[in-house]
Structures are given as C-alpha cells and as structure tokens.
Amino acid sequence: MTDQISIPSEYxxxxxxxxxKIQLETRVNFFGIVVSADDLFKVLQFVRNQMQxxxxxxxxxxxxxxxxxxxxxxxxxxxxxxxxxxxxxxxLREEPHVPSCVQLYPGAEFQEREIFDLYGVTxxxxxxxxxxxMWEGFExxxxxxxxxxxQFEEMVKPFKSRWPxxxxxxxxxxxxxxxxxxxxxxxxxxxxxxxxxxxxxxxLQKVTSDKPNSINTDQLIVNxxxxxxxxxxxxxxxxxxxxxxxxxxxPVMGYLHRNHEKIGERNTYLQIMPYTDRLxxxxxxxxxxxxxITVERMMGIQPxxxxxxxxxxxxxFTRISSHIWSIGFLLNDLGAYFTPALYTMEERELIxxxxxxxxxxxxxxxxxxxxxxxxxVNEIILKKAHDLVYNRIAxxxxxxxxxxxxxxxxxxxxxxxxxxxxxxxxxxxxxxxxLRSSGVPYDIRRADPYGIYDQLDFDVCTRQHGDVYDRYLIxxxxxxxxxxxxxxxxxxxxxxxxxxxxxxxxTKVPAxxxxxxxxxxxxxxxxxxxxxxxxxxxxxxxxxxSFINLTSLAAMCKGSKIADAVTILGSVDIVLxxxxx
Amino acid sequence: MVExxxxxxxxxxxxxxxxxxxxxxxxxxxxxxxxxxLWPMMFGLACCAIEMxxxxxxxxxxSRFGMEVMRPSPRQSDxxxxxxxxxxxxxxxxxxxxxxxxxxxxVIAMGACASGGGPFKEGYNVVPGVDKYLPVDxxxxxxxxxxxxxxxxxxxxxxxxxxxxxxxxxWYMKDPVPAIPVPLLGPDLFDPRKAxxxxxxxxxxxxxxxxxxxxxxxxxx
Numbered sequence: 001m002t003d004q005i006s007i008p009s010e011y012x013x014x015x016x017x018x019x020x021k022i023q024l025e026t027r028v029n030f031f032g033i034v035v036s037a038d039d040l041f042k043v044l045q046f047v048r049n050q051m052q053x054x055x056x057x058x059x060x061x062x063x064x065x066x067x068x069x070x071x072x073x074x075x076x077x078x079x080x081x082x083x084x085x086x087x088x089x090x091x092l093r094e095e096p097h098v099p100s101c102v103q104l105y106p107g108a109e110f111q112e113r114e115i116f117d118l119y120g121v122t123x124x125x126x127x128x129x130x131x132x133x134m135w136e137g138f139e140x141x142x143x144x145x146x147x148x149x150x151q152f153e154e155m156v157k158p159f160k161s162r163w164p165x166x167x168x169x170x171x172x173x174x175x176x177x178x179x180x181x182x183x184x185x186x187x188x189x190x191x192x193x194x195x196x197x198x199x200x201x202x203x204l205q206k207v208t209s210d211k212p213n214s215i216n217t218d219q220l221i222v223n224x225x226x227x228x229x230x231x232x233x234x235x236x237x238x239x240x241x242x243x244x245x246x247x248x249x250x251p252v253m254g255y256l257h258r259n260h261e262k263i264g265e266r267n268t269y270l271q272i273m274p275y276t277d278r279l280x281x282x283x284x285x286x287x288x289x290x291x292x293i294t295v296e297r298m299m300g301i302q303p304x305x306x307x308x309x310x311x312x313x314x315x316x317f318t319r320i321s322s323h324i325w326s327i328g329f330l331l332n333d334l335g336a337y338f339t340p341a342l343y344t345m346e347e348r349e350l351i352x353x354x355x356x357x358x359x360x361x362x363x364x365x366x367x368x369x370x371x372x373x374x375x376x377v378n379e380i381i382l383k384k385a386h387d388l389v390y391n392r393i394a395x396x397x398x399x400x401x402x403x404x405x406x407x408x409x410x411x412x413x414x415x416x417x418x419x420x421x422x423x424x425x426x427x428x429x430x431x432x433x434x435l436r437s438s439g440v441p442y443d444i445r446r447a448d449p450y451g452i453y454d455q456l457d458f459d460v461c462t463r464q465h466g467d468v469y470d471r472y473l474i475x476x477x478x479x480x481x482x483x484x485x486x487x488x489x490x491x492x493x494x495x496x497x498x499x500x501x502x503x504x505x506x507t508k509v510p511a512x513x514x515x516x517x518x519x520x521x522x523x524x525x526x527x528x529x530x531x532x533x534x535x536x537x538x539x540x541x542x543x544x545x546s547f548i549n550l551t552s553l554a555a556m557c558k559g560s561k562i563a564d565a566v567t568i569l570g571s572v573d574i575v576l577x578x579x580x581x
Numbered sequence: 582m583v584e585x586x587x588x589x590x591x592x593x594x595x596x597x598x599x600x601x602x603x604x605x606x607x608x609x610x611x612x613x614x615x616x617x618x619l620w621p622m623m624f625g626l627a628c629c630a631i632e633m634x635x636x637x638x639x640x641x642x643x644s645r646f647g648m649e650v651m652r653p654s655p656r657q658s659d660x661x662x663x664x665x666x667x668x669x670x671x672x673x674x675x676x677x678x679x680x681x682x683x684x685x686x687x688v689i690a691m692g693a694c695a696s697g698g699g700p701f702k703e704g705y706n707v708v709p710g711v712d713k714y715l716p717v718d719x720x721x722x723x724x725x726x727x728x729x730x731x732x733x734x735x736x737x738x739x740x741x742x743x744x745x746x747x748x749x750x751x752w753y754m755k756d757p758v759p760a761i762p763v764p765l766l767g768p769d770l771f772d773p774r775k776a777x778x779x780x781x782x783x784x785x786x787x788x789x790x791x792x793x794x795x796x797x798x799x800x801x802x
Contacts, residue, residue, distance in 0.1 A: 134706065135670055139768035142705050149705040150769070171702065172709055176782050180698070180709045181769045187783045189776040194765045226674055229623050229653040233630065234671055255671045256627055259704030266703070275700065281628035345638045363628065363725060577627055 010083050013051055018043060025088065029298075029512025032073070032086025040089050041099045047076055047085055048104050055079040055442075056105035056429050057517070058543040059112060060528050061119045063093070065145035070096050070121060073528070075515055079426045079440055081447035084515070091121065093144075100126040107429025110551050118143035118261075130199060133254035133580060137195040139184055143262060150175060150182040156536045157267050197238075200250055204240040207248040217242055222562065226255045230333050230566045233576035237553075237569070241562060249557045249565065251550050253579050260581040264540035269295055269370070269507040272540065277364040279542060280578040283322045285314040285355065286520045288368035293450050294516030294527040295370050298509050304500045307372035308452045309493040313385065314355070314367065315451075315518075316482040316489070320393060321351040322521035323433075323475040323482075326573040327400060330472060333570035334413050340404070347396045350388055357381050370507055372499035382490065389486045397479050405473070414469035418556040418568035421466060428552035431545050432523025434572060437474040438466035444519035458485050468564075471571040506535055522546045522573055542581055546574040587613055608746050615659075615685070616742040619735070622658035623651035624678065627665025629692040629725040636728040648735060655681040660738065662731075663715075666694035666701050667708040669770035673763050676714050680760040684752030687742075689734055690717045693724040700724065708770070714761060 007015055007024065011033055014022060022043065023034045035043050047053045057075040064071060074087040089098050100123035102109050112123045113132040120141035123129060131138065140147045151171045153159045161169060172178050183189075204221055225236035234255035240247045260279065264272050276291045277284035289311055296303065303311070328344030352362045358377050359365035367373055377385075404410050420430065425438040435442055443460040445453040461477035463470035511533040517526040523545030530539035549572050556572075557565045588594065592604040603610075625633060637643045637651065652658040655678045667675060679688070690711050693699030698709035711717060718741060721734040751758050762773040771779060 135766045137767060149703060151703045153703075177775060177778060179713060179772070179775075180702070180705075180707060181771065183771070183779055183783050184768055185783055187768055187779070189767070189771055189773075189779045189783075192765060192767055192771075194767055226671065227624055227653075227678060233625055233627070254706075255668060255674075256666065257668055257670065257706045258627075258666050258701040259706050263701065263704055278628055278700070281631060341634075342639050345635065346640070349635070349638075349640050362727060363631065 008083075010085055014043065014047065014085070017046055017050075025086075027512075029510065031513065032088050034088045034090065037089050037091055037098045040087070041101065041104075043087060044074070044076075044101050044104050047087070051085075052080075053078050053085050054426050056101070056107050057084070057524065058515070058526050058528065058541075059101075059108055059115065060539075060541040060543075061115045061121060061143075062530055062539045063119065063143065063145045065093070068093050070119060072098055072115070072121065074101075075526070075528075077447075079442055081442070086515070095122070096120065097122040097124055099124050100129075102126055105429065106427050107548055107551050110547060114547075117141070120144065128203070131254075133257040135195070135254070136197075136199065142259070149259075149262065150180050155266065156534065157271060197252070200238050200252065204238060204248055204250060207240050219247065224565075226252075231569065232329070232574055235569075235574060235576055235579065237565065239557070239562060239565060244561045244563075246557045246560055246562060246565060249554045251553055253547075253550070253576075256576045256580040258577075258581065260542065261540055265537060268535045269509055269537065270505060272537075273368065274364065274366040276542075277366055278577055279544065279581065280520060280522065280525070280546070280575045281363060282325055282575055283318040283521045284363055284365050285318040285367060286518060287525060288365065289315050289451070290516060290518040290520070290525045291527050292368040292370060293518065294514050294529050295507070295509060297516055298512055298514045298529065298531060299370060299507070300510075301371050301500060304372045304497050306376075306494055306496040307498045307500075309489050310358075310373050310377055310498060311368065312451055312453070312456070313377075313486060313489045313493070314358070314365070314373075316485050317351050317354060317385070317388075319482050319521045320479050321348045323479050324348055324393075324396070324400075326521075326570075327404075327472060327475055330468075330567070330570040330573075331404070331410070333566045334410065336409075344396075344400070347388075347393055350384075350392060354381055354385055354388070357384070369499060369503070371501055372497070374499075376498045382493070385486070386490055389483055389490060393479070394483055397476060397483070401476055405476075410472075411469065413564075413567060414472060414571075415467060416465075417468045417560060417564050418571060419465065419467045420552055420556055424552065424555060425466065428555065429548050430523070430552050431549065432520065433471055433474045433478065434523065434549055434552075436461060437463040437470040439464045444517055444524055448517065450516070450518055456485050456488050468567055468571040471573075509533075509537075517543070520545055522575065522578070523549060542578075544578040544581060546572070547579045547581075550574060550579060611747060612743045612745055616739040617647040618650075619646075619648045619660050619687075619738070619742075620650045620652050620658045621648055622655055622661045622678070622682070623653045624661065625664050626667065626671065627694065629664035629695070632725045632728055633662060633664045633691065633731060636731045641728040641732065643732070643735075646732070646735060646739070655679070656683060658682060659685065660687040660689060660735075661715075662689045662691050663695040663711045663717075664691040666699065667711045668706045669708055670706060670766065672708050672711075672714060672770065673766065675711065676761050676763045679715050680763070684758055685750065687718045687738055688715045689719045689721065689738060691721045691731060691734065692726050693722065696720045696722070714764065714772070 021039050025032050053076040055077045060073050062071040069090045072089045076085045115121050117131040220241045222239050225231040226234040236252040239249045276287040279287045324344045328341035331340035356362045359367040420438050422439045425435045441460045441462045458481045463474050509531040513530045515528045526543030528541040529537050532538045556568050587603040587605040589604050643649050690696045695711045701707045702709050719734045719738045723730045764772050
C-alpha cells in the first residue's frame with residue numbers, strides 16, 4: 001500500500017520496523033502515519049528510544065463528526081532539531097480510548113487530561129485522569145462538534161443575528177434563563193450538592209514524605225489561589241506539606257478557560273487573529289506571528305519582504321518586554337515588593353508606545369495579516385525603536401544586571417532552587433527559557449527557522465544549572481540577543497509594500513492540516529489548524545508553552561520549601577490566558 | 582481644593598481663616614475622605630489586570646488619587662476591580678470574595694469581558710458580565726481599557742461616592758446587608774436564586790410538534 005507513495009525519509013525507520021501495522025496518511029495536504037490504538041504505545045516507544053525523537057511537542061485531537069471517528073495526533077521532534085514525526089490514531093466517537101503515553105513522555109500528562117476533558121477520550125493507564133479546564137461534574141465534552149454551547153447561533157460566523165437590521169438582540173435574552181447556561185433535562189437544582197475538590201485533597205493525603213524523620217509529623221495540605229497575589233493570575237496550587245517542605249504539589253487550572261478553541265472554530269480565519277492576542281497577553285505580537293505563519297503555510301503564500309522585517313522587529317520587542325516584565329515580577333515573588341517591577345515596567349511602557357503607534361492598541365495589536373502586516377511603520381517609529389534599542393533597553397539590561405545578578409538575597413533565594421535537569425526538561429516537554437536554562441540549546445528560531453530568522457545573526461543562549469537563578473540569567477541573555485537581532489533588523493529593513501496581494505477579509509484556505517510553531521518568550525507556541533475548505537477552520541488548537549511547562553512544576557517544587565514554590569512559579573513565568581486558553 | 586470641595590457656601594468664612602477652617606456637613610466630609618482613600622483589591626483575572634498593574638506603576642501613578650494601596654485581602658479593601666474575563670469556574674470565588682469585603686464596597690467592571698462578556702461572550706465557560714451576580718458601580722469600556730480609561734473609571738467612582746448620603750446608604754440600614762448567594766458548579770453554573778426557574782424549565786414536558794420532537798429549555802445534545 002505504501003509502494004506508490006514515496007515514504008518521507010524520517011519515517012523509513014518506522015516502516016522498516018512495523019511494516020503493515022502502519023500506513024501513510026493518504027489525504028492530500030495531510031501528513032504523518034496512521035497507527036492503530038493497540039500499536040500506538042509500541043510505535044511511540046520505538047520512535048522515542050530507537051530513533052531519538054525524545055521531544056513530544058503536542059498532542060491534539062480532531063473530531064470528525066459526522067463520521068464516527070476521533071483522531072488523536074502526536075507531534076514528536078528531536079531535541080537536537082530536525083523534521084517532525086506526526087503520528088495519528090483513529091478511535092470511535094462512542095467511548096473513545098487510546099493508551100496513555102505519560103510513561104514515555106511525562107510532558108503528555110496535562111495534554112491528555114485536556115483531551116479527556118474537552119473530547120471525552122479516555123487514556124488508559126493515565127496516572128491522574130481528571131478534568132483539567134472544566135470542573136468535575138460539567139455536562140458534556142465541549143469541543144466535540146455536536147456539543148453546542150448555550151448561546152449557539154450558527155456553526156460559522158458571521159452570525160446572521162449580527163447583521164445590522166435596525167435593532168440588536170441581546171443574546172442572553174433568547175436563553176430561557178437570561179444567562180449563558182443550559183441544563184440537562186430533569187436536572188433538579190433544589191438540594192443539589194456540587195462535586196467538590198475532594199479528589200485532589202484525597203490524592204494528596206495518600207502521598208507520604210520519604211524523608212527520614214525521627215519526629216512524628218503531620219502532613220498539612222495548603223491551598224494557594226485562585227485568588228492569591230503571587231500566583232500570577234487565577235492559578236491555583238494545592239501543596240501537601242511536611243513541616244515547610246513540599247511533599248507533593250498539584251496545579252489546578254481552568255479559572256480563565258475562555259473557550260478560545262471553540263470560539264476559534266466558529267470564527268473565520270481572519271477573525272481568529274485578534275483572539276490570538278489574548279492568549280498570552282504579555283506577548284501578543286508573537287502570538288499573531290505564530291498564527292499568521294501557520295495559515296500562510298497552508299495557503300502557500302509568502303509575506304512581503306518589508307513585512308518580514310517588521311514582524312521580527314515586533315516579535316523581538318515583545319520578547320524583550322515580556323522578559324523584562326517577568327524579571328521584575330520574579331523579584332516581586334522574592335519579596336521585593338513592586339519596586340524592581342516599577343523599574344522594569346518603565347522600559348516596557350516605551351515598547352508599548354511603539355505597539356500603540358503601529359497598531360493602535362498598547363497590548364492587543366491585531367497587527368499581523370496573512371501575507372504581511374496591516375500598517376507600515378513610519379520613520380518616527382523607526383527612530384523611536386532605534387533609540388530604544390541602542391540606548392534605553394541596553395542600559396536597562398545592564399542596570400538590572402548590576403543591581404540583581406550579584407545581589408546576595410537574589411542569589412541565596414534563587415541558586416539551587418527548583419532544579420530541572422536537561423533530561424527531565426526534555427521529558428516534560430518544557431520549552432523556552434526553562435529548557436535552555438537546563439542546558440538544552442533548543443530554540444525554534446534555529447531548530448525550525450521561520451520568517452527571516454535564518455538570515456539573522458544571533459546565539460541560542462544556554463545555562464547549565466537549570467535553577468531559578470539560571471532562568472533569571474537566561475532572560476537577561478535573551479534580551480541581549482534580541483537587541484542584537486533588532487540592531488540588524490533596523491539596519492537592514494528594506495522599503496516596499498507591507499502586504500502581498502490585496503487585502504482579503506474572507507481568506508480561502510485549502511483543505512489540509514498544518515502545525516506551525518514559533519519561539520515565544522515562554523517557549524514553543526504551536527498552532528495546529530485543520531481546514532476543510534470552509535471559511536472557518538475545522539480544528540484550531542493552540543500548543544500553549546506555559547500550559548505544558550507547568551507539567552514540570554510538581555517535579556521542581558518537590559523537596560523545596562513552600563516559600564520557594566512561589567519563586568519557582570515566578571521563574572516558570574506563566575500567563576494564565578495561555579495556560580487556560 | 583479643600584475649600585471648594587468641602588465648604589458649605591452658605592456659611593461665610595472670614596478671609597483670615599480661609600484654607601484653615603472649613604464649615605461643612607457630615608455627609609460631605611465623610612464622602613470626601615472616603616472617596617480619596619479607596620483601597621482596591623489586588624485581584625487580577627486576565628489581560629486587564631496587566632493594564633491595572635501598569636496604572637499602578639510609575640507612568641500613570643494611581644497613587645495621585647489615593648488609590649495606591651492595593652490589598653490582596655478582601656477584608657481590607659473598598660473597591661473590587663474585576664479586571665478580566667469572568668469564567669463560570671471563577672465566579673463562585675469572585676462572589677465569595679465580594680461577600681467577604683466589608684461595607685462600604687464598590688465594584689468596577691474593567692473592560693469588555695467583565696462588563697458584558699466581551700469577545701468571549703459566546704464561550705461556554707464565560708459569564709456574560711459580572712453584573713449577572715454583583716452590583717456594578719462603574720463600567721469601563723475597552724479591550725483592555727487603557728490606564729487612562731481605568732483612571733477615568735476610578736474618578737467616576739469617586740464622583741459617585743461624593744453623591745452618597747449617610748441616611749440612605751445600605752450599610753447604615755437597620756437590617757444587615759444580605760450576602761449574595763454563591764453560585765454552584767453543577768452540570769452548568771447555576772445561580773441558587775434561579776433554582777425555581779431552572780426546575781420549571783428542565784421539567785417541562787416535551788412538546789411534539791407535527792411529528793418532530795422539539796426540546797424545550799435551551800437544552801441541546
């Protein structure tokens with residue numbers, strides 16, 4: 001069956017091993033190999049152990065309703081760079097189940113839980129299969145195609161009710177409860193007892209400290225958040241403590257689950273762009289970048305050359321503003337309340353001025369388009385950028401370096417805390433500054449170049465210890481490398497149009513799938529888009545770096561003190577808009 | 582400033598005592614002092630929280646208006662700035678935090694999401710506006726509102742406070758201010774206040790119209 005179609009070179013080893021058990025994907029513009037659920041674990045084991053594809057980038061799911069199947073898609077890479085291997089499993093919509101790969105790739109844990117939550121796919125042998133974004137007891141699996149939200153109007157936007165016909169209708173007023181809710185029939189609200197978080201607490205009760213201890217100690221369970229000043233938003237951690245030492249820790253999330261993917265599947269391609277801004281709201285321009293290149297690759301278009309430079313300029317400014325913010329707030333978490341953050345926010349405001357000048361909004365730019373960017377940057381903005389790059393940010397980086405790097409409190413609170421070894425980091429699918437501070441030189445800008453990064457001169461920074469201190473240092477390093485890139489961009493930026501072709505509001509995207517990824521300030525930001533030729537995507541999935549980085553949080557916190565958990569979380573630098581989507 | 586804000590203009594003050602003595606009513610001085618020392622709760626939900634932090638930072642400097650003391654504890658704060666998308670999973674905590682705040686207390690819905698759902702309104706986990714549960718005093722437009730927008734909202738709240746009068750305020754009434762019932766997370770979020778309506782809708786008999794089974798009550802598969 002595989003004789004007619006030539007097998008891509010990276011898959012030949014798998015075919016040699018498994019022969020008839022696997023097939024190449026036959027649909028046009030779809031990639032990868034199809035494996036049966038029974039063989040999945042063996043194939044993944046082979047791919048990981050024999051072929052050194054040790055980095056599981058993303059697991060995602062596509063619901064093929066009305067066909068009776070659900071696809072589960074694995075994107076696996078080598079941590080030394082190179083092409084991907086894409087593995088697909090088909091399972092039935094009624095009681096779908098596949099083997100869990102958490103034993104092979106621990107980084108799959110939260111992603112499998114997310115699929116279980118949103119699609120109802122059971123992962124056999126998963127260590128802790130609970131809902132992750134929605135609460136226990138929620139009715140239905142919301143990302144399934146036949147599950148409709150309470151305010152459902154039509155499958156595709158623009159909704160007819162949004163057309164101006166003289167008067168608008170408040171969407172809640174159509175709902176019998178005048179709210180955004182729906183209940184199953186025969187649901188009795190009187191005397192209803194909600195399912196509580198007891199499952200988490202019971203699970204943590206079972207954990208025992210392995211520390212040799214002469215004194216009899218009681219374990220204590222402490223709950224952080226979701227409203228807590230040091231959880232960077234509405235994140236929640238439940239920690240089991242022995243004295244002050246963390247025995248086990250469970251992150252709880254979903255408090256900012258804004259249904260990004262479900263809304264994305266209703267939107268047209270262009271309408272998704274402003275939503276990507278609100279994913280990781282500290283680096284909006286970078287999210288635009290990732291989504292734009294994914295859809296451009298599907299459409300087979302190239303952005304205008306001046307736009308390429310502008311894009312990189314914006315992406316690197318975003319990286320600087322995000323890193324500078326996270327350094328300030330790491331100090332906040334260390335107890336230096338707000339003063340260092342005020343220092344770092346000064347420069348961030350100036351970067352936001354540039355974003356406001358080009359896009360009209362300080363944070364939510366909505367600046368990128370398929371084939372370029374929406375507006376040109378003028379000389380005044382370029383001059384401002386020039387001044388920032390050559391004077392202000394460079395000086396601010398040195399200032400932070402001078403104040404913080406050798407500061408005794410910073411060093412004693414950060415060195416040796418929250419250590420993640422390079423093997424652990426790869427296994428947990430950790431990306432971004434976290435991975436590089438553990439000594440793995442993996443940067444998408446080099447490993448899988450996009451835009452014009454391959455023409456630019458910069459280094460991939462690494463640090464060796466993988467502790468909180470190194471994560472702080474690597475952010476400083478990366479700011480310096482970003483400045484280096486910006487200097488080249490400002491020097492080389494050519495004249496010309498910023499959009500290729502004419503402006504389109506209704507983008508025609510040919511049927512197919514695409515997994516595009518960019519190096520965001522927090523790590524690998526991936527967009528998995530499946531098109532069936534309609535104006536809206538069939539599936540739109542975001543591989544959120546901070547969500548997957550959190551998988552390693554428990555491993556980093558175990559054995560450290562409760563006060564350090566706050567610092568470790570600060571060094572992971574999560575943004576809840578992206579964790580919960 | 583004090584003179585204009587506080588003085589009762591019916592009573593003339595001798596020129597030599599101007600700016601040192603003010604003759605005013607209890608309402609006025611009570612509102613004046615309260616409105617200039619609003620303590621917001623340090624409570625960020627989403628993107629708007631970033632702009633809220635920027636407002637508190639050096640460039641926009643919230644402390645010029647007496648609001649720089651952000652308190653993470655609801656017991657110590659006067660105004661809750663709901664800064665971001667209110668999700669169904671989060672609203673029980675928000676209502677509980679509001680109940681824990683001591684009177685007098687105010688709510689500012691910052692941004693489109695908190696005011697009415699914003700771009701995420703159609704989402705299955707989004708509460709379309711925090712005013713479904715909490716009494717909102719000031720709505721601020723924008724996605725996210727600029728720091729200037731937030732400052733304007735807070736100044737609007739100050740003006741609102743200055744209109745208040747001690748005999749009419751709810752926290753000086755004889756009866757205690759009732760707490761808002763905390764919504765529960767069932768098959769969907771539900772408001773205990775609407776329990777009867779929900780029961781009625783979910784137990785409605787299925788109507789058969791021309792052989793087609795039509796479900797009632799906003800329920801679909």
